[in-house]
Amino acid sequence: MAHPTTAVLCTDLGFEWADGTVVLDGFHLAVGPGRTGLIGLNGAGKSTLLRLIAGELTPATGTVHISGEFGYLPQDLTLDTAQRVDEALGIRAAREALHAIESGDTDERHFTAIGEDWDVEERARATLDKLGLGRLDLDRTTGELSGGEAVLLQLAALLLRRPDVLLLDEPTNNLDRHARSLLYQAVESWPGVMVIVSHDRELLQHVDQIAELRDGTVTWYGGNFAAYERTVAAQQETAERLVRVAEADVQRQQRDLIEARTKLARSASYGKKRSVQRNDPKIFAGKFKRQAEETAGRVKGMHTDRLAEAKERLTAAEEAVRDDAEIRIDLPRTFVPPGRTVLHLDRVRLPYGAYADLELRGPERIALVGRNGAGKTTLLRTIAGELAPSAGEIGVPVPVRYLPQRLDLLDDGRSVAENVKAYAPGAGDNAIRARLARFQFRGARAEQLAGTLSGGERFRAALAALLLADPPPQLLLLDEPTNSLDLASVRQLTQALAGYQGALIVASHDVPFLRGIGITRWLELDGELRTVDTP
Template identity: 40%
Template sequence: MTHPFLALDSASFDLPDGTTLLSSLTEQFDSQHTALVGRNGIGKSVLARLLTGELQPTAGRCIRSGPVFYLPQQVDRLPGETVASLARVKPILEALARIDAGSVDPQDFDLVADQWDLRARLKHALEQAGLGHLDAATPAQQLSGGEAMRVALLGAMLSSADFLILDEPTNHLDGRSRQALSEQLRQWKRGLIVVSHDRALLEQMERIVELSSHGLRSYGGNYSFYAAARAAEQDSAQRDLDHARQALQREERAVREQRERQQRRQAQGARDGKTANQAKILLGRQKERSENSGGRLQQRLEETRQQHREQVRSAAEQLREDATIRLQGPQFSAAAQRRVAQLEDVELPFAPPALRRIDLVITGQQRIGITGPNGSGKSTLLKVIAGEIAPLAGRVSRDPACAWLDQRLATLDPERSAIEQLLAANRTVAPERLRTYLAQIGLDARKGALPTSLLSGGERLKAALACALYADPPARLLLLDEPGNHLDLASVEALEVMLAQYAGALVVVSHDEVFLERLNLTHRLMAGEGGWRLEAS
């Protein structure tokens, strides 16, 4: 179809327990490449599934011009599945095989339609993606998570859908695969919706649509345009909130002054009544009129004050939910030349031969970003530094105050709250001060008291960092493995602020170049065909 489109017409969606997740959404999507952004838990993936037809709206409708190809966040590699299954081309390839064997079944011809060259196109796509060692029959369980996602993406590109909807497609991809995906999407001329927090990918989009508790809002540009527009909106919302609070304060002051004047008049009237020679019935009527007048005045004042309170509440709602992050500096001296870890003639398990051996010294104020292809041993290297696994050979030494946060945040006890775990990690600081520290990084009293299993991904990461940085002693070496995966934009930005304020040594594995650039790295440790290479940033 020449002009693909998707449209939401007052579409709502209720969860099984009756809670309304999406309410009266109206929006249209065309061939403009569009990104869908929003906080975790706001309903982006549910909205994507509504657009594809996997879910039906509770009310309203979703209109499609033609077929939609939906790629979820997680690509399952089930027993018996193959590369062809992951790419969703297996039925067509099987129909082609039957036709080659002499089938004249009309259903086979209907399945193939105009895709007679699909075998060649799949082979070429695999080779172009650096996956030439795979073929249609390769068992899916032989693929890594990153390879499975890349094969699924190839299937999306090979489809004849009017629309592609990709849900966090870069989460499991390394840098080279992310670049390949970006190029593939540039060549896609039909409708595209990408649910993502990957700012490099968002930068090449033509439109950003934000889903929030207020509904959908469209920004006609890429990520830079969206970020500038949101910053301007937040500045304006902060000014409105400041003005509303000032107006409420003035009104509160006026109410107090008016009440005091009223009380003085009533007191004066009571004194005059005692001395005046008036009949008791007249005095009673005067008192009643005074009380009625005071009651009406009090009602008008309360209504005005309530209006100002509503203005404050409305202005506050327009501000982003994430408060300014302030990290209390750990009380230790991060001497620049002090060694916090050293690897001598270390041989890494599970790593490719070229990347098996490494020598590395990490000092007190180094900030190292580790990059390289999937499967090159980056996560293994972090585990060896942290002491989680032993090297095959060589010697590893590290500062005892070393904290390792893996992608699953296994250091957190899901059944215990952040404040419980922080109190266990630091018995020298007053509990109230530790609660203040949590609040300053975005975990208020309610969230800090919840079991960490009930927190969002960004909140769990903040809790894990707090337990490392506010421990006694605080971590002088922080090891992070893909900390931005599965976080929304606001949480990634909050993480960047926290890590920028951290005074110790930092080693972080990430494929997100924008994230790495914002950490003020001192060095890059790159995994390549020639081995490990450390360079100053």
């Protein structure tokens, strides 16, 4: 039975996909009051867990209990484009009843439809305004909304319902910087229970506790994401110190065992020699030999047991150290001298009408920011040569590579190694494999088909293909690279870019990531391209 303060209770939960892949087995979770950030590596089962809690999936075993009403915002949100805004908000029937009563129709069914919600329109408009959607007409259809606006509209619908428990799955994925700030405020002011699956570090700064799903179990950390990082860093420092202590103990026990064996061998040789010199009777010689062997066995057993125990302690210490593989690469062929022109935009007019002037020299790192729909992707595609400008001149005198949001540059039917080789046809198979190993694609992983990769793995493979290309890029364009990446993958991307020595333009709303990769200039696209201060 759920504790009075438990809002969500999962007991002995089990779930597997149709192909037999086990996601959860004997899983337990108890979520209490406040805002909980649910984090974990890609593939850990976070979204699946949220779908199980929301009733979208049925567990094979176990139960899910939610105290009160719940609302759920899925990651892959689809809206009926013919639907009206008030219908998407779930208030159309109440509005129509309210208007009917105002027109003099006193039918009982109108009062039933309204219930106690006489200020439904005022609340709806206030909620929309709070989320930056105040311009929306309640009678218009949702067909003209952007992806980010659709997310905010669905969130507004949930806030209007005022559920006891709110479940959000990657709510900031399609939101621009301004929309994200509005969502952060909504999360901060939420009075009920909230469970948020997210890789957005800024969003996770607004939670009360972190629940990390790892290897099928949840570990709880009090405080926001910054507190979580401090705790994990301290734990890892302790774990790594214990590994060093355990390694030293194993080496010491190995030395002791070798020394004991050497001493016993010498003692046995000396005893045999003395027995021969004394001309001991065979019966006594045999007795002495058995006694020596028994003593040797006990001594060897003692040291062997100590060594085995030391190895067990080492294994336990190593298991406590997180194995979120790091990327360490050196890409000297991407080097750009400081004064070299990398990109020149002269009054370039983009297909939708915005203008861009830009001179980029040397290994600068540019952050391209702006609202959704401002044309950031269009600008990157124009620089990459995928789109022609409506006017102006573009000069890109260095090799350029573009990584789109869709990651569709990989051939799903080919292996990771084959995809990378397609970008560097002159490189030998051994060279390709050696380079891929630095991107954590070792052995059989390099032969894995691109179509079977997880989101984080697919991004890493695509990035490897571009950075290892021939010729290597001296201008790299990245479009929202951290979308849908788990926190470990974002860290790996940051590490990979540390080895990149060329110029970089990154369109992103992820300010902590941008700061982490050493941005040198911030540009905002809003009708025209202009330099802005660091956020």
